[in-house]
Amino acid sequence: MHNETTKIAFLVAIATMVFLLVPVFLILYIRSYNRHKKNHFLEKQNMQQKFESEMLQTRVEVQDQTMQSIATELHDNVGQLLSLTTLTxxxxxxxxxxxxxxxxxxxxxxxxxxxxxxxxxxxxLHGEQLVENGIGHAIDQEINWLNKAGTYELKVNNQLVYLQITSPDKDLIILRLLQEIINNIIKHAQAKQIHIDTYLEKNVLHLKVTENGIGFDPNEMKIKKSGMGLNSIYKRIEMINGKLVLNSAPGEGTSISIEIPYP
Amino acid sequence: MRYLSPIFIAEVICFIVAIAIIWKDKNAFGKVITCYLAIALVTEEAAAYLGIRGIHNLWLFNIYIIFEISAILYGLYHCIKKYVNPKPIFLIGLGTIILTYIFFLFTQSFSQLNTVTITVMSVIFTLFCLYYYYLLVTDENFIEIRIHPEFWWVTGVLFYYFGSTMSNLFDGLFTVKLIGFATLKYCIYIILNLILYSCWLYSFICTMKQRKLHS
Incomplete structure (x- = not known):
């Protein structure tokens, strides 16, 4: 009987030790899981900060572009008209x-x-409000401005004008992407025709810009990393989980196709 | 010497720190736990007094567990309510414990230790502690475990009630004396109490640290 009691006592002592070890491992697991969660949280916060800083930069660039357009317009157009009026x-x-x-x-x-x-x-000047009215209107405004110069033969199919949904942050980035692409065409492409196609299909916004300029070798551009603003275009598209397909060859023009999950 | 047991010393330290730190808390948690520690202290000493004089003292523990159930359940409720509305599960838990207690009152003498209720309440407390951990892990926000008072308070409860499961189940079947009057069960309870009060003590220190951080 005494032997039996000792056995039970031994069993209880061992089992209690095991029962005390279980919470220890549980705490270690929670600690490790919590650490992962903390890292994930900090990473998310970091990405959010990067996104916000990129948005701020995009906003500044859109404003810069607007200011440049206004300066050019005042100098080349309004200024000339008023000078002519004075002369007359x-x-x-x-x-x-x-x-x-x-x-x-x-x-x-x-x-x-x-x-x-x-x-x-x-x-x-109300460019930003224009984005608030919808990306379709903002793109339309951008195209009108390009059309006014009369340098290019434009073919436009902008189906986003009647879009009911918006995504303010993405809209601003898309507008900036289009501005950057148009800038590149004006500065480097020597194109005669520009074809702009925009539409929304299955929650994916498509933006296609094709021109018949001098073209370039995309691989060479990648090696050079010089850009033509391409790096910032890629970075921004990645930021909003988009996709960019660039087709170009010397003498054969350039075609840029962008797909962005929307809204 | 029996008045100054390791459990009593741990309780005194914990009680003093509780008065100094958590008594001032705006929420009721601090006051409930401090009062519970005071009751535990008084019970411990009263039980020792009766034990030394050879007077039966198990009835005292049967009264004490009513306070124990209330305080620990309230503490767990306080910790879990930050994540979900725990009222339904706590009512079920409380109902089960009360029914077990009533069952004990009708079936056994009050001078015997209410082991059934102690076992049932240990299981329920353990389940609530595990549920708290589950909520903690699945919550989208992370906490600094190192300085989180509630986490360490619940951890103390889990160690104590989960660790005492075997002793509760085999109660009365292993009365082996280890040193002098100290049985194995007593030694296990000393270890469990030391772990419980260490965790609670650390939890109170965490409360103080957080208060300093926020001030």
Whole structure:
């Protein structure tokens, strides 16, 4: 009997030790899991910060682009119109009534044209509000501006104008991507025709820009890492989980196809 | 010497620290646990007094477990409510313990130790502790375990009640004396109490650290 009690006591002692070890391992597991969770949380926070900083940079770049367009427009267009108006008004000879009337009418027409141009510029100044109205309108505005220059033969199929859904952050990035692509075309492509195609299909926004310029070797560009702003385009697309396909060859123009999950 | 048992010393230290740190807490948790520690202290000493004089003292522990059930359940409720609404499961747990206690009152003499209720309550407390861990792990926010008071309070409870399971189940079947009057069961309870009060002590220190961080 005494032997039996000792056995039970021994069993209880061992079992209690095991029962005390279980919480120890449980704590170690929770500690390790919690550490992973902490790392994941910090990583997420870091990515969020990066995203916000990138958004801020994008916003600044969009504003910069707008300012540049306005400066160019004021210098090349409104400035010229007003100079011409001054010249015309200066040459008015009040003694020659008929000619004077004609010149004053011409000046009035020039001033009216300047007012119209200034109104267009005011619209451009509200570029960011334009994004708030939807990416379709923002793209439309961008294309109108390009069309006004009259340098390119444009073929546009913008199906995003009537889009009901929005995604403010993505919209701003998409607009900036388009601006960057158009900038590249203006600066480097020497293109005559530009074809812009935008549409939304199965929650994926498609943006295709094709031009018939001088083209380039994408592999060479990758090695050089010089960019033409391509690095920032890739970085931004990656940031919003998008995909970019670039096709180009010297003398054969360039085609850029972007797919972005939307909204 | 029997008045100054290791359990009593651990309880005194824990009680003093509780008064100094968690009594000032705005929530009821601090006050409930401090009061519980005071009751545990008084019970421990009263039981020792009765034991030394050869007077039966198990009835005292039967009264004490009512306070134990209330305080530990409230503490666990306080910890779990930060993640979910635990009222339904706590009502079920409390109901089960009360029924077991009533069953004991009707079936056994009050001078015997209420081991059935102690075993049932240990199992329920262990389940609540594990549920707390589950909520902690599945919660999308992370906590600094090292300085999280609730975590260490629950850990103390888990060590004590999970560790005492075997002693509760085999109660009365292994009255082996190890040193002098100290039986194996007593030694196990000394170790469990030391772990429990160490965890609680650390939990109170964590409360103080957090308070300093937030001030």
């Amino acid at each position: 008004l200066n040459s008015v000879n009040l003694n020659d009534g008929e000619k004077a009337k004609k010149k004053i009418d011409n000046s009035l027409a020039l001033v009216n044209k300047s007012i119209k141009e200034l109104r267009e510029l005011a619209k451009l």
